[in-house]
Each structure stands twice: as structure tokens, then as C-alpha cells.
Amino acid sequence: MPDIPRRRVLGGTAGLAFALTGWGAGDGRANDTRRMRTIADSVVTTTDELESTFENLSSGETVLITAKNAPYRTTGWLDIDADDVTVVGPGVRTLIKSAPSANAGGFRIGHRRHCSNVTIRGIGFDGNPDEQSIFTKLCHGIVVKDAEDVTLAGNYVTRTHPYHEHSTGGSGISAEPASRNVRIVGNRIEDIGDRGIQVGGTRVVVARNVVTDGLDRSISCDVWRNGRHRQGGNIAVIGNVLGNNPEGSLVGMGGDDLTDGGGYVVISDNLGFGHHKSFCHLGFEGTVRNVRIDGNVSVQERRDDYSGISLDIERAEHVTAVDNDLYGYGGRGINVSEGISDFVVSRNRIRNVASDGIRIAGAEDGVVARNTVSGTGRTGIILEAARYVAVEGNRFRDLERVGILAAGGETFHEISDNHVRGFATGKGHEAGMLIQSERNLVRHNRIYRSGGPAIVEGNGANNLYDGNWSDAKRPWHIRSATSRVRDHTPAFDVHRGVSVDGSGRATVEFEKPYATRPKLSFGRVGGGVRGVSYRTTNDGDFDAARLTVASPDSTVDVFVEPV
Numbered sequence: 001m002p003d004i005p006r007r008r009v010l011g012g013t014a015g016l017a018f019a020l021t022g023w024g025a026g027d028g029r030a031n032d033t034r035r036m037r038t039i040a041d042s043v044v045t046t047t048d049e050l051e052s053t054f055e056n057l058s059s060g061e062t063v064l065i066t067a068k069n070a071p072y073r074t075t076g077w078l079d080i081d082a083d084d085v086t087v088v089g090p091g092v093r094t095l096i097k098s099a100p101s102a103n104a105g106g107f108r109i110g111h112r113r114h115c116s117n118v119t120i121r122g123i124g125f126d127g128n129p130d131e132q133s134i135f136t137k138l139c140h141g142i143v144v145k146d147a148e149d150v151t152l153a154g155n156y157v158t159r160t161h162p163y164h165e166h167s168t169g170g171s172g173i174s175a176e177p178a179s180r181n182v183r184i185v186g187n188r189i190e191d192i193g194d195r196g197i198q199v200g201g202t203r204v205v206v207a208r209n210v211v212t213d214g215l216d217r218s219i220s221c222d223v224w225r226n227g228r229h230r231q232g233g234n235i236a237v238i239g240n241v242l243g244n245n246p247e248g249s250l251v252g253m254g255g256d257d258l259t260d261g262g263g264y265v266v267i268s269d270n271l272g273f274g275h276h277k278s279f280c281h282l283g284f285e286g287t288v289r290n291v292r293i294d295g296n297v298s299v300q301e302r303r304d305d306y307s308g309i310s311l312d313i314e315r316a317e318h319v320t321a322v323d324n325d326l327y328g329y330g331g332r333g334i335n336v337s338e339g340i341s342d343f344v345v346s347r348n349r350i351r352n353v354a355s356d357g358i359r360i361a362g363a364e365d366g367v368v369a370r371n372t373v374s375g376t377g378r379t380g381i382i383l384e385a386a387r388y389v390a391v392e393g394n395r396f397r398d399l400e401r402v403g404i405l406a407a408g409g410e411t412f413h414e415i416s417d418n419h420v421r422g423f424a425t426g427k428g429h430e431a432g433m434l435i436q437s438e439r440n441l442v443r444h445n446r447i448y449r450s451g452g453p454a455i456v457e458g459n460g461a462n463n464l465y466d467g468n469w470s471d472a473k474r475p476w477h478i479r480s481a482t483s484r485v486r487d488h489t490p491a492f493d494v495h496r497g498v499s500v501d502g503s504g505r506a507t508v509e510f511e512k513p514y515a516t517r518p519k520l521s522f523g524r525v526g527g528g529v530r531g532v533s534y535r536t537t538n539d540g541d542f543d544a545a546r547l548t549v550a551s552p553d554s555t556v557d558v559f560v561e562p563v
Contacts, residue, residue: 040064054078071097077104095124100131105139110147124156129163137168148180160193167224169194175201199232216248229255233263243274254284264290272298277306289317303330312337320344338362360386400426407436424451431456481513481541493560513541523557
């Protein structure tokens, strides 16, 4: 049986020991340090030892960086280009700090050659940006380049260089496009030069990190290089706490097609707060697909004109935003722009946003269902030039303007089973639903009495309104001759107590014109109806009926039914 390399065994044992003892959590227990000293291959106590160790790393080596002489003022990058390397620190926040004019970041993994099975745990890094050259860029805290099976856990990164510089600034942790199978778990990243964590690799987990006080995104599912966003693929961003990066979203993605022609991105159960733009932004030119934004909670504490979730990339397919709580945004709650198709916006709770709750503009083939929207500065849901969207089972209250607005030519929406209560709370005459497009089905909606009519058809046509309910008087303002209305409560185009004159004649003006002559039925008929003739508009639509009945000075009830 061949000998098993001692360093490989020790590296695996160390990794297990660190996981079991909670190494890197910052508890500073002396027992952990003593235990590590017994299993580490290299124990670092000076800057010279630190730099020499990384210049001469061997496969399977375990390195303990003690707090004895921290901070270690490094003069260059610490490179890991060997397999099965484990680096462990005591959880001291300023364990390593770039020396003046070092013009380097922290660790580079797979910089000169491909490597695998690397762990960095419990390391603190300060980029010292004030003392670095302004011409040196991208001095990240930890960079995973050409490497796979990498774990970065329990580390602390701050003040990376360049400081507060877009795209070429220093990020906290960067998983580059050639990286594979990377776990970025339980790290603390704050006061960062550019992005907190950025991912351009494949099969990456970003979980339980706290990322605050940066410049651009807290977590980005792409890496910005040479003017292009290089997307990651198969990424899970789960359970992170994110806040206070005023020039970017908390989570985002943009740019070219997903790595290897496809992949999935899950953004789930994260908490957002503080000053930022959107919670999640899929944006810029390019394509994304297979993205699920699920179960996040975020509040914009300082209002800027950005949406909580903003999907405005050039093209996106198969995007789901479900079960998110979005509060206080200065723009919209959720914005879905042109180029998006096959999307779902469902079971989100949107409160106190300055503009629309949900805006669907130019997108196609989507579902907007069972969302709760309250306290908007404009509309609950607005559909602008979108097509084939099902708007189902949403609940609205305390809206300054319209509950649901549909506009833009032939749109083919199905708007059904929604509840609208407390609309038109601002100035002006608004409606529970305003339909300004064609070929829609609007059915089984409940619209409670508020500051305007229940349903208004503006310049819409060829719509079907079926079984809608309101507790207001005369709630239906539907005008198109080609639209149909049936089974509403209160009933549409019902005329009770029409007076018959002394000559036995009465005229009934319809609530809307009809392109096809409608059917009339009667309640009280004043001794019987002897004749019916119809009045038409200049367009040839039927807008009234003239009745002749047997009994002068009587009363007639007339029910107008579309054919």
C-alpha cells in the first residue's frame, strides 16, 4: 500500500478540526490556538515568516497565522498555487495589512497555475488604501482565479484598494470566471473599495456573509473586466445581511450570457437595509436567464429613485421574484422592463413605495399573482405595452392612484380575482382598474367603494368584462362598442323605472354603445311592449332603444344584454 502524504492528512484533519471547534468565529479561545499548533505544518509569527511561507507553499500544507505580531505588514500578494492548502487565522480583524506602497491585495488562489482544495479561514485583511499607488487597481482582499473546490469562511476584509472606485476598485472577495466549486461562507466584509463579493465563476455558494458599507453592489453575480460583465453560473446567494452601498444594488447581475451557455442563480433569504439603490438589479446590456429571487426582506432607509427589484437588462428569460418583502423604496416595488419573458412575480409584499407597486413594461408571457401592495405613491400594478400577462389574486389598498392600469395596444392580459380597496387617495379622479388596451379578459375582481369608479375603460376596446363586483353605485364606466360586459354586481346596463309618456313611448339610453344590436329583456312592461326601434351613432353603433308600450304613463324595466 503506498504511503499517504503526511501534509495531505494533516490538511484534511485541520479542516475538520476548524469546522468542529468554530475556528475563525473570533472567540479567541486559547485551546484552539494550542490545538492548531500541534497540527499545522507552518506556524507564522512574523511578517518574514508569512511571506516566506507563501513563496514556498507545498501541496497539502496547513498554515497557521498567529496573532502574535499582528498586523503583519505584507509587501505583496500572498499567492496559493498548490493543491490541498489550508490557511487559518485566529479571527483577528487586522491580522494582515498591506504595507505602504505594497500595491497589492491579500490572497490570490490559482494565480500562476490551476489548483484545488484550498481553504482560507479566520483571516483578517486591511487593504490600507491611503498608502497605495493610485495607478494600481483591483487589489481585492481574496481573489479566486484558476482554482476549484475552494472554501473561504469566517474571514474579515476591509478598506480594499482602490477605495471607492467603480469597476477597477478593490473588492472584498472575487471569484473569477475560471473558478469552480467555491464556498464563500460566514465572512464579514465592510468598508470596501468597490464590491463586497463578486462572482464570475461556476457553482459558487455565497451564504451567511455580512457585507456592508461598500461602494457598488454588496454581492454581484458577475465580475467586471475590460468593460464587460462576465457572469457566473449556478450561483446560490443565500442568507446574507447586506446594506449601505449607496452607488449600487445590494445584489445584482448583468452582462453577457451565463457561463458555459447556461446556469441557474438563486438569490434567497437575504436581508437588506440602509442606503442603496435596488435590493436586486438585473441590468445593463446582455442576457440573463434562470434567476430566482426568493424570500428576501429589504428596506430602503434613505429614499432614492430606484426599485426594490429591478429587472431591466436587455433580455432575460425564466426569471422568478417570489415571497419578497420590500419596504420604503423611492421608486417602484418591482420593475420588469422590456425584453423580459417567461417571468413570475408572485406572493411579494410591497409597502410604502413612492411610485408604482409593480410595473410590467414591455415584458411578455408572465404571471403577476397573489402579491400584496399597499401605500404606493402611484399605481398598484401598471402594465405598459406588456403582452400576455396573467394578473391574478393580488390585493391592493391605500393607493394614491389606480389599482391596476393596463395600456398599450393589443395586450391579451387576463386580470382576474384581484381585490382593490382604498384607491385614488390622492388628488384627481382615478379608478380601481383603468383599461386602456385591447383584447383583455377582466373578470371576477372585487373593487370596493373608494375615491373613483371601480372599472374605467379609457381608449380600450375588444375587452371582455365578466363577473366583477363593487359596492359602489354606478361603478362601471365602460365605453367601447366592441367590449362586452356580463354578470356584474351591480348589474351593467340595467334600467329600472323608465317612465313611459302619455303617448306610450319611452327612450332608454344604453350605458355603452354596442357594435352588434343587443338583446333587450323586460321586467315591468306597462301593459306589454308593442314595438322596439334602435338609435345608432355616426359610427353605426347601437346606443339607445325607443319603446312603444300598451299603457301610457306607466313604468318599464329594461335589461340590456350583449349578443
